Amino acid sequence: MNKAKLLIKGRVQGVGYRWSMREKADALGLSGWVRNTADGSVEACALGDRDVVESLIEWCKVGPTNAIVQSVDVEWSKSDEPIVGAFDIRKG
Numbered sequence: 001m002n003k004a005k006l007l008i009k010g011r012v013q014g015v016g017y018r019w020s021m022r023e024k025a026d027a028l029g030l031s032g033w034v035r036n037t038a039d040g041s042v043e044a045c046a047l048g049d050r051d052v053v054e055s056l057i058e059w060c061k062v063g064p065t066n067a068i069v070q071s072v073d074v075e076w077s078k079s080d081e082p083i084v085g086a087f088d089i090r091k092g
Contacts, residue, residue, distance in 0.1 A: 012040075031087065057072060
């Protein structure tokens with residue numbers, strides 16, 4: 001199982017980014033979470049097959065309609081965590 005920790009910077013809060021990302025991740029069958037950070041960015045963790053997680057990362061580079069994404073930093077690792085349940089929205 002592949003795990004990607006993401007840090008998305010730009011105008012990504014107050015534009016429906018977390019909700020849209022959860023919808024996309026659920027459609028892809030990924031497990032994980034997304035949350036706002038105090039500095040105005042969005043942080044996320046996605047678990048799944050690498051090619052599917054990469055599809056989510058490509059979506060993150062654009063985001064929902066009103067987002068302006070400046071950068072998406074990705075940190076890959078292996079994980080033994082099972083894919084369980086939906087993609088969660090967490091409080092920052």
